[in-house]
Amino acid sequence: MNIDFELYRIFYVVANNHNITASSKELNISQPAISKSIKNLEEQLGGQLFVRTKRGVILTEEGQEFYNYIKHAIEYISNAENKFTELINLETGSIKIGITTTLTKEFILPYLEKFHKQYPKIDIQIITNISSELFSKLRNGLIDLIILNLNNKNYGSDISIIKCRKVTDCFIVNKSYYDLLPKEISLEELNNYPLILQAKGSNTRAFLDDFAKENNITLKPNIELTSYSLVVEFAKIGFGIGYATKDYLQKELKNKCLYELKLKEKIPSRYIGIATSTNHVPNFSTKKLIEIIQSKSEKR
Numbered sequence: 001m002n003i004d005f006e007l008y009r010i011f012y013v014v015a016n017n018h019n020i021t022a023s024s025k026e027l028n029i030s031q032p033a034i035s036k037s038i039k040n041l042e043e044q045l046g047g048q049l050f051v052r053t054k055r056g057v058i059l060t061e062e063g064q065e066f067y068n069y070i071k072h073a074i075e076y077i078s079n080a081e082n083k084f085t086e087l088i089n090l091e092t093g094s095i096k097i098g099i100t101t102t103l104t105k106e107f108i109l110p111y112l113e114k115f116h117k118q119y120p121k122i123d124i125q126i127i128t129n130i131s132s133e134l135f136s137k138l139r140n141g142l143i144d145l146i147i148l149n150l151n152n153k154n155y156g157s158d159i160s161i162i163k164c165r166k167v168t169d170c171f172i173v174n175k176s177y178y179d180l181l182p183k184e185i186s187l188e189e190l191n192n193y194p195l196i197l198q199a200k201g202s203n204t205r206a207f208l209d210d211f212a213k214e215n216n217i218t219l220k221p222n223i224e225l226t227s228y229s230l231v232v233e234f235a236k237i238g239f240g241i242g243y244a245t246k247d248y249l250q251k252e253l254k255n256k257c258l259y260e261l262k263l264k265e266k267i268p269s270r271y272i273g274i275a276t277s278t279n280h281v282p283n284f285s286t287k288k289l290i291e292i293i294q295s296k297s298e299k300r
């Protein structure tokens with residue numbers, strides 16, 4: 001049975017009003033058109049829904065039972081429409097963001113602040129983990145997007161990548177390595193000093209290893225740390241030469257807590273980017289956050 005939904009809606013309104021005239025005004029449909037619609041519905045169902053009286057119309061016993069089901073269906077649809085309106089107007093909803101602790105602090109906070117001021121009712125969840133785990137969650141629909149340091153790799157046909165902000169990495173030391181500052185040091189020479197790098201598995205370490213490999217060098221760190229911020233802190237207190245993103249160290253470099261080494265080989269720039277799944281349609285909240293990040297990033 002394939003009955004036009006409009007017939008159900010007319011039936012629902014008439015059943016609520018118990019009156020064709022009142023229903024005609026509510027629906028903005030002529031009384032004959034309503035009567036014809038009710039007759040059409042009865043014919044398709046194969047039974048009588050209303051009994052006409054002097055005071056209006058009343059439901060038959062079968063019509064009342066039918067109304068009990070239709071009432072729930074109409075209300076569900078109405079609630080769905082209202083919910084959809086709330087979602088597209090960003091009056092409700094949530095965003096689950098996969099990101100590293102470093103990028104949470106150094107990149108996304110200003111965008112989240114702007115987003116939250118505009119849409120305070122949207123729930124924002126931050127999920128921190130290694131990239132491989134985050135991509136697994138993204139592909140399974142458990143998070144909406146990933147903010148990451150991009151590498152020159154193929155993330156897969158099911159992943160869409162948006163480039164946002166260009167950043168540059170550098171090697172850093174404290175004042176105990178002051179004698180190295182006037183010199184140009186090669187990648188190969190770096191292995192003569194204690195190196196402090198992020199552990200394998202991070203995008204920053206993968207980027208550096210790929211860069212070194214392109215120059216036929218394998219870097220051999222003395223200290224490997226899971227946290228980017230710890231690399232910076234260990235370099236600050238003189239444990240060795242650290243590898244970090246220059247854009248995040250402007251304060252330390254200006255205050256001369258850290259110094260940038262001159263490298264013979266030019267470290268290429270890379271991008272902070274947004275990854276989304278092509279197999280899942282981003283919700284309205286996620287789309288709006290991406291718009292804010294893109295518009296603000298383009299001005300930098």
